[in-house]
Amino acid sequence: xxxxxxxHRRQDAHSQRAALIGLAICLVLxxxxxxxxxxxxxxxxxQDCVMQGRTNCAPVDTDN
Numbered sequence: 627x628x629x630x631x632x633x634h635r636r637q638d639a640h641s642q643r644a645a646l647i648g649l650a651i652c653l654v655l656x657x658x659x660x661x662x663x664x665x666x667x668x669x670x671x672x673q674d675c676v677m678q679g680r681t682n683c684a685p686v687d688t689d690n
Contacts, residue, residue: 672684
């Protein structure tokens with residue numbers, strides 16, 4: 627009886643650990659996707675500006 631309880635606790639700990647790892651992986655994928663969307667949006671805006679024939683498309687860095 628006591629051995630069954632210990633085995634059940636080990637299985638619960640293992641499944642909880644697996645769930646946390648899965649959650650961490652999902653979080654990393656979502657953050658990576660958001661970074662990719664913002665990078666592609668910025669690149670698209672620059673390309674749209676260049677395709678319109680403008681010459682002042684590059685952002686000016688004012689930090690000194």
